[in-house]
Amino acid sequence: METLPQLYDRLTASGELTPDPAQLAALPEFERIRAALDTPAKTGWFRKAPEPPKGLYLWGGVGRGKSMLMDMFVASLDVPSRRVHFHAFMQEIHAGMHAARQKGIEDALAPVAKSVTDELRLLALDEMQITDITDAMIVGRLFEAMFAAGVVVVTTSNRVPDDLYKDGLNRQLFLPFIDKLKQNLVVHELASPKDYRQDRIAGSQTYFTPVNAESRAKIDDIWQSLTGGAAKPHSLIVQKREVLIPAFHNGVARASFYDLCGKPLGPADYLALAEACRVLVLENIPQLSRSNFNEAKRFVTLIDALYEARVKLICSAAAAPEYLYVEGEGTFEFERTASRLREMQSQDWAQG
Structure with missing residues (x-):
């Protein structure tokens, strides 16, 4: 099985990619997750399911290659996974909650979160940024459900986690989510000077x-x-x-x-x-x-x-x-x- 660093080396050797030290430094984090997800679960009555690996929060300036690395990573996976832009994902969550309310379900987020966790082992979210108070209030419970179900989250952002929803309305209610994010995801800066x-x-x-x-x-x-x-x-x-x-x-x-x-x-x-x-x-x-x-x-x-x-x-x-x-x-x-x-x-x- 070709590792992500090996794939990156092959693509740079062929001229498809330009070698970048900052991108190379981020690859071990992606490879760590890929290798863990690729490890077959042990079978038997008393075998415990393996602990899911920590996810990844990759942040840095625009145009540095964050999305490209995430696409390469997701394409290498052999487990149920999905790559989606963060705004599009939240739009789907809102639509699902609206449909649940139409059916008279009181906790509209619960069935939506379950549909996500039932389908995936890894969710890759591109360009996480939270500017809307409704999103800010939803993501905490949504991510908690994913983490509890063992779904691994990989996300890219232009901002360090502590700057998410910066200066937002009632931001103090959002801070526990940032803590939870940092507990479950390795935070890595893609510090390339090149855009x-x-x-x-x-x-x-x-x-x-x-x-x-x-x-x-x-x-x-x-x-x-x-x-x-x-x-x-x-x-x-x-x-x-x-x-x-x-x-x-x-x-x-x-x-x-x-x-x-x-x-x-x-x-x-x-x-x-x-x-x-x-x-x-x-x-x-x-x-x-x-x-x-x-x-x-x-x-x-x-x-x-x-x-x-x-x-x-x-x-x-x-x-x-x-x-x-x-x-x-x-x-x-x-x-x-x-x-x-x-x-x-x-x-x-x-x-x-």
């Missing part, structure tokens, strides 16, 4: 105007490079509402101007989007004026959220930033947005 996601678009144009077949083709090329064509629709739950991202993969999102600014979304929605993605491909930004003033206001709010979260923006627009909004109420305020759009085009901006 491979940024490398894939380094030096590339990020603002395309006008919107035409040529700009669409260039954006398609960037999207293919970032996602490998593996994206699918993804929903964020914000204050019990669903915000749909038409295409999403490993922290890279793609949407049209209408998807995000033509609908009645607000600051909380854009903050959740900025938390969920590290790169946003935003297409078909139109000329803005008093005729679409509400959409323009939402666009300003969206850019502010992306800017503060240092999300990399790749977009197509009807005009250069300074000429997107040239008449009507709010032209003065839009100057800041135009300036931010210019700043966000710099090659090293999102790395700051």
Whole structure:
């Protein structure tokens, strides 16, 4: 059986991967779990089931290869396992709880947690980040049920565990979950100085105007490079509402101007989007004026959220930033947005 370090060496030797010391340092943790799960259980009347291995909480900056390592690890397993983005997983949990309540089940989480623990020996959650109080209150009981059932959890995050749900409402109620997480998962930092996601678009144009077949083709090329064509629709739950991202993969999102600014979304929605993605491909930004003033206001709010979260923006627009909004109420305020759009085009901006 090929170990994960051996597989990594083979892929780097073939040129499919670039060797990275930080990634190599994380591989023994994955291999520890793989080997433990691969050990056959002893049989017999009085044989105790083996203790499950500790899981793994792999954290570090964006684009360092956390998701790639987790995908490699899950693909190597021969036990019932699942790899899912954390936001998508929590959406499924909420949907399951809603269905349970419809059936009159008082403790709606219990059957949902049981369905997870009955099906899996390992759950791999990509990009754990908790910004919603409802999620914060659910994950404690959910993870406790998984740990009690012997399900091994592996997760990636951009944040150290102690920073999860930072400054959140009633955060003191969430702290026992952090303690439980650190008891059951080995915390390992992937401290690579290299951002491979940024490398894939380094030096590339990020603002395309006008919107035409040529700009669409260039954006398609960037999207293919970032996602490998593996994206699918993804929903964020914000204050019990669903915000749909038409295409999403490993922290890279793609949407049209209408998807995000033509609908009645607000600051909380854009903050959740900025938390969920590290790169946003935003297409078909139109000329803005008093005729679409509400959409323009939402666009300003969206850019502010992306800017503060240092999300990399790749977009197509009807005009250069300074000429997107040239008449009507709010032209003065839009100057800041135009300036931010210019700043966000710099090659090293999102790395700051």
